[in-house]
Amino acid sequence: MDPGRVTAVYGEVSGLPALVSAHVREEEQLPELRTYTVTAEWSQSDLVRGSRILYSQQWTLITDSNDHKSIRTVLPPGPCVPVSGEVLSGLSPIQGLRAVVRETSGHQLLEIWDRHGLRKCLNLTALNKHGRVYDDAQFGCLSWSECENKLLYVAEKIKNTSIEKHDGESPCRKPQQDRSVYCEDWGESLTNKSVPVICVVNLQSGSISVLQGVPHDVSPGQALWAPSSQSVFLVGWYHEPFRLGLRFCSNRRSALFKLDLDGNCERLSGDNLSVSCPRLSPDGSTLFYLQGRVFGPHNQCLSLQQLDLRSRRTSILLDVVNTPQPGEFAGVYEALPPCCLSADGQRVVFSSARRNWKDLFMVDRRSKKVTSLSDSFYDLPDYGSWKLLTVQKDLMVVCCSSPNTPPTLRVGFLPSAGETVTWQTLQQPVMTFDFHWTVLDVTTPPEEDNTHYSGLDFGAVLVKPSRPPIEAKTPLVVFIHGGPHSQFPAEWNCTTAGLAKLGFAVLMVNYRGSTGFGQDSILSLIGQIGSQDVKDVQTAVRTALQRDIALDPNRLAVIGGSHGGFLSCHLVGQYPEFYRACAARNPVINAATLLGTSDIVDWRYTSVGIQYSYDQIPTAEALAAMLEKSPITHAAQIKAPVLLMLGGRDRRVSPHQGLELYKALKSRASPVRLLWFPEDGHSLSRVDTQADCFLNTVLWLHQHL
Secondary structure, eight states, rough: OOHHHHHHHHHHHHTTTTTEEEEEOOOBBBTTEEEEEEEEEEEEEETTTEEEEEEEEEEEEEEEEETSSHHHHEEOOOOOEEEEEEEEEOOOSSSEEEEEEEEEEEEEEEEETTTTTTEEEHHHHHTTSSBBBBOOOOOOOOOOOOOOOEEEEEEEEOOOEEEEEETTOOEEEETTTTTTOOOOOOOOTTOOOOOOOEEEEETTTTTTOOOOOOOOTTEEEEEEOOGGEEEEEEEEEOOOOOOOOOTTTOOSEEEEEEEETSSSSEESSHHHHHHHEEEEESSSSEEEEEESSSSSSOOOBBHHHHHHHHTTTTEEEEESSSSSOOHHHHHHHOOSOOOOOOTTTTTEEEEEEEEEEEEEEEEEETOOEEEEEESSSSSSOOOSSEEEEEEEEEEEEEEEEETTEEEEEEEOOOTEEEEEEEEEEOOOOOOOOOOOOEEEEEEOOOOOOTSSSSOOEEEEEEEEESOOTTOOOOEEEEEOSSSOOOOOOOOOHHHHHHHTTHHHHHHEEEEETTTTTTTHHHHTTTTTTTTHHHHHHHHHHHHHHHHOOOEEEEEEEEETTTHHHHHHHHHHHHTTTTOSSEEEOOOOOOOOHTTTTOOOOHHHHTTTTOOHHHHHHHHOHHHHHHHTTTHHHGGGGGOSOEEEEEEOOOOOOOHHHHHHHHHHHHTTTTEEEEEEEOOOOOTTHHHHHHHHHHHHHHHHHHHOO
């Protein structure tokens, strides 16, 4: 296979724009008409410059005043506008002012834009009130006050530098005794983020203040203004006795707090819980947030809580779903978008996993009834994935996609009782693909049923090339997601699309433990890694081969990252005659040796069925259990050629894990190749890294299949 062709195919599929965010603004009403401006922000990978570029685009929607839920006209969008150096941005609710935190020449600037241009610019770095502004989804925020005179954001606390002045001398910096003291951070993808603080900018005076009063053992983030703008709501993550990795982990002890500008702080949620995503109702009366357990599975089914700010009473709006009924709502597994409430505050809109799909839901606060808002869900619709970007003025903006349809921008108004949504597409993708895809429901064989969580099934998504080889069966690549508590929904995936375009069929497996199948499915995997999940993937592959005779059982390969890499290496070790090739990204190879190097040490214990506590000391029994469930124990049986791709800065799964398997295979003269990316982390997310990994994976599969 020509490397040039592989690179061209990857450039085509990875270069398609992906939706990042959206905002809706209702303009001044005209006689008999209402107009809305929808602004969407997109991200696009550019292989030439080896980076991602951001740009925005606007649409104007016109509705009738009498029937404002019916879109009468959509005006053609203006040209795409590149967004250069933006770290954070946010529109004010009334005047439509735009706040931007921008990175330029090593400095971070805060810019305020209005209809006439740049209104104000502050050099946050030069003011030296705090360290770098947080732009991550875990802590980061940019919140406008009601009066639009103040802004709220999160930044790193500035490190104190002592100054010493001797008689007759100018002040000089005194070397600090603690400059070499180890400073904890929040782990994978949050490196160098250690002590966040809440910052307030007074836009009239140009002054910046760091709010005091947050408990000393708490790291604050996800802040938003409370009504009257004299206090803020925030989530605080407890960091004592030490910090654990936060990325992809919804099981960290945290609480909801209210902090006033005078430094008085009050906890609003219960103790020993995990909370996130506080969202305020339009009238300021109710605060909504997600809540889960501490420790246990690192990702889980969450409950949606509502706190009445007048009575201070908290109630459950949506509870955890243990085992969903067929076709029913399966629970909340994802963060809430920044704007997710109807104009009257009586309905909450969100997206979440449901089996092998991602669906769009609405819950009514009065009836607590959950309704799906997507099109004909189970008849293999045009879109297998619906992601809510925002809902404002009852206008929903969503991103829809499928394995053969890249991200598509659609809008629709929240329906009245008994009605359905009339969806309108604002932006079709540049191209679609004629891949064939289907969703498989997989039944667990009786001998592999989990007696503690009996009767659970799982699923997979099968994507096939549009033009299979003439008079030949199609090679099958088994693609396994990481986590393990995550999901492969029937959505656009550029790796899958690239493989299908190059002639491979791809089976994306959602084994028991994946999100979207209920909390019992997630819990069923605890203590069963390396066995239940391995058998589930093997069952899914055999099911696909039985149902589709066009797939070639003699040309099978397995790929995956993190826990998906763990399972890939298990499969070629436990079924050495079954698979012909393997490609693994940052795989867990030996859970026992990973114990002391991972930023989520709690999961290392939980995954093998041992309850975790901060003061845990490894025992011989615990280490033996971890080793027993690891792929390294099957290394001597591996026959399939293995490609390993490792990030030198991986905090979640040390790259020495992959090196351990590399040496075990090399010592046995088993075919193995290792790619080392010194500047990348666990997700191997740099644009140049992803292109390199795809090219090498395809050439490896082609060579050995």
